Amino acid sequence: MSVALDRSQAFLDSVCQIADEVAAPHADEVDREARFPSETIEALRGAQALSAFVPRELGGAGLPLEAIAAACFQLGRRCGSSAMVFAMHQIQLITIVRHLQGAPWFERYLRRVADEQRLIASITSEVGTGGDMSRSIAPLTPAAEGTSTFEKQAPTVSYGAHCDDLFVTLRRSPDAEQTDQAVALIHSEQAQLEPTGTWDPLGMRGTCSPGYRVHATLSDEQVLPAAFGKMMAESMVPLSHILWSQLWLGIATDAFDRARAFVRAQAKQKPGETPPAALRLSHLMSELSLLRAEVASGLEEYVEIADEPGRERLSTMACALRFNNLKIAASEQAPRVCQGALSVCGIVGFKNDTPFSVGRHLRDTMSACLMIANERIHQTNASLLLIAKDV
Amino acid sequence: MTEEIREIISNHGRLPVDISTLAPDADLYQAGLSSHASVNVMLALEDHFDIEFPDHMLTASVFESIVAIEAAVSTLRSEATLS
Numbered sequence: 001m002s003v004a005l006d007r008s009q010a011f012l013d014s015v016c017q018i019a020d021e022v023a024a025p026h027a028d029e030v031d032r033e034a035r036f037p038s039e040t041i042e043a044l045r046g047a048q049a050l051s052a053f054v055p056r057e058l059g060g061a062g063l064p065l066e067a068i069a070a071a072c073f074q075l076g077r078r079c080g081s082s083a084m085v086f087a088m089h090q091i092q093l094i095t096i097v098r099h100l101q102g103a104p105w106f107e108r109y110l111r112r113v114a115d116e117q118r119l120i121a122s123i124t125s126e127v128g129t130g131g132d133m134s135r136s137i138a139p140l141t142p143a144a145e146g147t148s149t150f151e152k153q154a155p156t157v158s159y160g161a162h163c164d165d166l167f168v169t170l171r172r173s174p175d176a177e178q179t180d181q182a183v184a185l186i187h188s189e190q191a192q193l194e195p196t197g198t199w200d201p202l203g204m205r206g207t208c209s210p211g212y213r214v215h216a217t218l219s220d221e222q223v224l225p226a227a228f229g230k231m232m233a234e235s236m237v238p239l240s241h242i243l244w245s246q247l248w249l250g251i252a253t254d255a256f257d258r259a260r261a262f263v264r265a266q267a268k269q270k271p272g273e274t275p276p277a278a279l280r281l282s283h284l285m286s287e288l289s290l291l292r293a294e295v296a297s298g299l300e301e302y303v304e305i306a307d308e309p310g311r312e313r314l315s316t317m318a319c320a321l322r323f324n325n326l327k328i329a330a331s332e333q334a335p336r337v338c339q340g341a342l343s344v345c346g347i348v349g350f351k352n353d354t355p356f357s358v359g360r361h362l363r364d365t366m367s368a369c370l371m372i373a374n375e376r377i378h379q380t381n382a383s384l385l386l387i388a389k390d391v
Numbered sequence: 392m393t394e395e396i397r398e399i400i401s402n403h404g405r406l407p408v409d410i411s412t413l414a415p416d417a418d419l420y421q422a423g424l425s426s427h428a429s430v431n432v433m434l435a436l437e438d439h440f441d442i443e444f445p446d447h448m449l450t451a452s453v454f455e456s457i458v459a460i461e462a463a464v465s466t467l468r469s470e471a472t473l474s
Contacts, residue, residue, distance in 0.1 A: 134426055177407060177423035229420060229451045315450040383430045387437075390446050 008067040014047040015071040019078040027079035028352075031360050034205035036162045040075075040082040045117035049086070051110075053094050058107060059114030065094070065239075065306070069246045069299050076250020077257075080364035081206025083247035085119075085159050091243055092120040092167040095235040096185065099226035106224065109165075109185065120185075121163035123214055124236075127153040131376050134232065135178040139171040140223065149217045150184070153196070158209040160193055168214070169228075181228040184218055191216035203363030234306070234314040238323040240372070242299050245330035248368050249295045252334040255341035255361040256288050262345045262356045277344050284340040291333040298326035317388040324377045331368030338362040396460050399439060400424075403431040415457045429454055436460065442467040 023040040030037045044050060053068055054060020068090050075083035093113065100106035112118060129135045138152035150170055160166065165187050172182045196211040224231065259281055266275040301322065305313045313319055338361045342349045345356040352359050385391070393415065400419070401410040407423040424432070433454065437443055442464065444453070453463045 172421075177421065179423055179425055180418075180421040233451065312450065313447070315452065316446055317449040318446045380426070383427050387430050387433045387444070388446060388449060389443065 004064075007061060008063055011047075011049065011052055011061060011063055011067055012070055012074065015044070015049060016074050018043040018047060018049075019074045019082075023075060023079035023082045027082075028360070030079060030081055030206035031364075032205075034199055034201070034208065036159055036208045037079055037082040037085065037206045038162070040079060041085060041119060041162075044086060045119075048114070048117065050089060050093075050117045050119060051114040053090060053097060054110050054114050055097065058110045060110070065242075065303055066299065068094070069243060072243045072246040073250040073253075076247030077254040078250075079206070080247065080251045080360070081204055083250060084204055084207050084244075087243040087247050088122060088158055089120050091236065091239045092122050094239055095167070095183075095231055096224065098235050099224055099231045101225045103221070103225050105219070105221035106185070116164070118164035119159070119162070120165045120167055121157060121159050122167040123152060123154045123157050123160070123212075124167070124169045125155050126169075127155050127211075129178075131373055133169065133236075133372070134181070134229075136169050136171040136181045137178060139174040139176065140182060140184065141174050143217060146220050147217055148184075148220060148223075149215070151213065151215045153211075153213050155211045156209040157193070157212045157214070158207045160210075160212055160214075161208060164188055166191060166214070166216075168216075172228075183224040183228065183231065184216075184222050185224070186216045186218050186222060190218055202366060203360070204367045230315065233320065234311050238302055238314065238319070241323045241327035241330075242302055244368070244371065245295045245298060245326055245334075248330050248334035248365055249291055251361050251365050252288060252291055252337035252341075255338040255358045256284060258349070258356045258358055258361075259284060259341035259344035262348065277346075280340070280344045284337065284344060287333065287340055288337050291330060291337060294326060294329045294333070298323065298330075317384045318391055321381055321384055321388060321391050324381050327372070328374050328377055328381075331365075331371070331374060334365040334368055335362060338365050392461055392464065393457060395439065396436070396457055396464070399435045400432055400457070400460075403435045404428050405431075413457070415461075417457070418455055419457075420451065420455060424454075426451075436464060440464050440468060442471065 022043045026039050051060040052063045056062035072083050072087045075086055096106055124133055126137055128137050138150050140148045140150050143149045165185055168184045170182055170184055172180045192215045194213040196213055199208055199210040263275055263277045263281045266277060338358055341358045348354045348356045349358045351357060397410050404424050405428040413422055448463055454460055
């Protein structure tokens with residue numbers, strides 16, 4: 001056990017170093033130019049961080065989810081876009097690790113992730129589904145012996161132009177219903193990505209997420225064997241909410257740290273007097289504590305339930321509500337903390353070029369309520385609340 | 392009971408296919424049952440059979456086919472008779 005803890009700690013130490021020495025100095029440029037944080041991702045590759053969750057027998061570090069979550073938080077403190085790229089990669093990867101059901105193609109693939117530090121992007125949203133991930137329109141269509149093709153139109157594909165592989169949700173076959181879905185993992189060289197838009201957003205600019213029309217031909221072995229509903233309920237949905245909320249907390253924590261640094265600087269100018277902004281900082285701390293508590297308890301509860309044999313409880317409505325609420329709460333609270341930091345720092349927080357700037361933090365966290373729109377999640381919750389008992 | 396369950400799915404499941412064409416063990420989600428419609432099916436089942444599905448039974452697998460639903464309803468009804 002202590003060896004495992006040591007390995008987690010060593011991993012986190014190297015992620016923190018990358019966050020401080022690589023992600024932080026490039027964060028403003030990544031944001032300004034809306035460019036991919038390639039230095040940070042290269043450094044994470046160098047630290048074998050992209051395969052941190054891959055089991056040791058398949059060449060990875062076999063680290064627990066808590067270590068991945070802490071890494072998302074630490075990266076979030078320095079560069080929200082880098083943290084989001086890392087988190088999305090891990091969501092895809094963990095889903096594959098948990099649901100490959102011994103499929104040889106996927107075991108070989110995970111070894112390649114460990115050897116080559118491959119980066120996985122995802123194509124889960126689709127034009128025409130109104131943001132509903134539990135429906136797919138584009139079907140997997142059988143082609144020549146043992147292969148299939150698809151053409152999917154995605155409104156956003158984060159870092160699609162910078163990844164090695166793509167995790168794609170599809171309708172299982174041309175005659176399947178929209179709710180009968182499958183996941184395919186394709187290599188970027190198997191796909192043609194035709195951009196359908198540009199990328200000049202308010203925040204999370206380094207994730208480089210324009211829309212694409214995607215065509216690909218793949219081997220049938222590249223389709224995950226597990227039932228789609230099970231993958232969604234046990235992994236894809238809760239892991240997204242948990243890892244996203246960790247990095248939103250990271251961004252909000254850095255905004256708070258900047259506000260605190262501002263108040264300390266003021267206090268030093270007039271020794272013996274508590275600056276007026278100190279009171280606002282105290283209010284802000286209680287807002288940050290709420291966010292921290294929700295994010296920490298969400299992770300803790302998930303780890304506990306995911307460790308149960310069969311993980312049946314993760315498929316209950318009570319669990320769906322629990323992790324949906326984590327997403328709603330964290331995505332609303334993180335920008336609130338950043339806005340509070342702005343009101344503490346005032347004009348030096350509003351300017352983009354001071355040590356107390358929090359504009360990027362505010363803009364980055366404003367994307368949170370849109371990543372799977374909160375109103376859509378509320379609609380789902382409203383329906384689940386009609387029938388769930390003990391919530 | 393099977394017929395009553397089929398009737399409820401037919402009225403509340405908003406399936407794109409005719410329920411009578413589905414085998415008792417056919418996967419209802421593959422047949423197009425959405426998560427929203429499945430909640431309405433559960434509510435109608437509770438109302439019709441005068442039962443309450445406890446949280447641990449509110450999972451996709453319990454409602455994935457007509458036989459699975461029948462098993463769940465039977466379990467709850469026999470528990471109700473015993474108590």
